[in-house]
Amino acid sequence: MGYSIKTIAQKSGLSQYTLRYYEREGVLPVVARDVNGNRCFNDEDLELISLICCLKDTGMAIADIKQFIAFSQEGRDRLPDQRKLLQEHKQHIDEKIKFFQSFARKIDHKIAYFASLENEAKASGNHKTT
Amino acid sequence: MGYSIKTIAQKSGLSQYTLRYYEREGVLPVVARDVNGNRCFNDEDLELISLICCLKDTGMAIADIKQFIAFSQEGRDRLPDQRKLLQEHKQHIDEKIKFFQSFARKIDHKIAYFASLENEAKASGNHKTT
DNA sequence: TATTGACTTACACCTAACTCTAAGGTCTAA
DNA sequence: TTAGACCTTAGAGTTAGGTGTAAGTCAATA
Numbered sequence: 001m002g003y004s005i006k007t008i009a010q011k012s013g014l015s016q017y018t019l020r021y022y023e024r025e026g027v028l029p030v031v032a033r034d035v036n037g038n039r040c041f042n043d044e045d046l047e048l049i050s051l052i053c054c055l056k057d058t059g060m061a062i063a064d065i066k067q068f069i070a071f072s073q074e075g076r077d078r079l080p081d082q083r084k085l086l087q088e089h090k091q092h093i094d095e096k097i098k099f100f101q102s103f104a105r106k107i108d109h110k111i112a113y114f115a116s117l118e119n120e121a122k123a124s125g126n127h128k129t130t
Numbered sequence: 131m132g133y134s135i136k137t138i139a140q141k142s143g144l145s146q147y148t149l150r151y152y153e154r155e156g157v158l159p160v161v162a163r164d165v166n167g168n169r170c171f172n173d174e175d176l177e178l179i180s181l182i183c184c185l186k187d188t189g190m191a192i193a194d195i196k197q198f199i200a201f202s203q204e205g206r207d208r209l210p211d212q213r214k215l216l217q218e219h220k221q222h223i224d225e226k227i228k229f230f231q232s233f234a235r236k237i238d239h240k241i242a243y244f245a246s247l248e249n250e251a252k253a254s255g256n257h258k259t260t
Numbered sequence: 261t262a263t264t265g266a267c268t269t270a271c272a273c274c275t276a277a278c279t280c281t282a283a284g285g286t287c288t289a290a
Numbered sequence: 291t292t293a294g295a296c297c298t299t300a301g302a303g304t305t306a307g308g309t310g311t312a313a314g315t316c317a318a319t320a
Binding site for chain 2: 051054057058076079080082083086087089090093094096097099100101103104106107108110111114115117118121
């Protein structure tokens with residue numbers, strides 16, 4: 001009945017240490033326990049962990065994720081607050097995508113420039129670059 | 131005659147602490163000094179710092195940037211190594227862009243879902259969400 | 261029944277990337 | 291000639307986000 005921490009670690013890609021750390025910090029809501037006091041995750045937890053990973057991997061700070069989770073535990077009154085957090089984060093992501101795309105172009109130019117220098121170098125000496 | 135650390139901090143957006151730290155760590159090549167031993171940056175340094183910021187802001191670790199800079203100080207023999215590092219990093223960036231885009235879609239769905247719940251909630255009680 | 265393996269908590273430790281402090285040198289303007 | 295703004299180094303402290311250890315519980319199995 002429910003998943004052990006080991007299973008969830010495998011499914012989520014987070015370590016057991018990290019899962020416990022997240023629960024301790026309030027990044028995860030408190031997880032249910034079985035009769036022996038062992039954590040007993042369900043599909044809803046798994047779903048939430050996947051969202052948390054997405055938020056984290058797109059650069060949201062643990063403290064902000066914690067705030068988001070806290071709102072989700074408070075009930076429907078907090079839906080607008082949750083939505084606001086997501087919308088703000090979405091904006092950050094959009095900005096990052098733009099920045100990354102512009103840098104991808106910049107780096108492509110650099111690579112082409114290096115390639116041209118390499119061809120040059122085949123015919124001459126060995127000097128400093130950049 | 132060159133730029134002071136203060137000027138470079140303003141132009142680059144890095145703090146003076148960070149600039150010194152970068153030089154200490156070899157993230158920046160050793161910077162020229164004036165007669166009093168004060169750092170004296172030039173336009174080439176500024177150019178390099180801009181590249182370093184791009185690498186860092188797109189997630190390259192300080193240690194890898196350091197390696198890149200070390201190659202650039204060794205001369206044209208290392209051009210292929212420099213190019214390889216950039217190409218690998220470019221791949222990471224491309225993957226990140228894809229991941230970020232897919233998450234941007236996911237979060238948009240979530241936002242829409244929250245909005246629909248909010249409308250529902252206007253007519254009923256206050257329960258847990260997510 | 262003794263061992264094995266998975267789990268628990270509390271707490272110490274680690275790494276990356278800064279960030280600050282202390283103690284001091286040099287230049288310029290009043 | 292002193293005040294203030296700027297710089298220097300060495301080294302300590304901070305923050306975020308984990309990661310690891312020690313000591314103990316519990317259940318299944320040889």
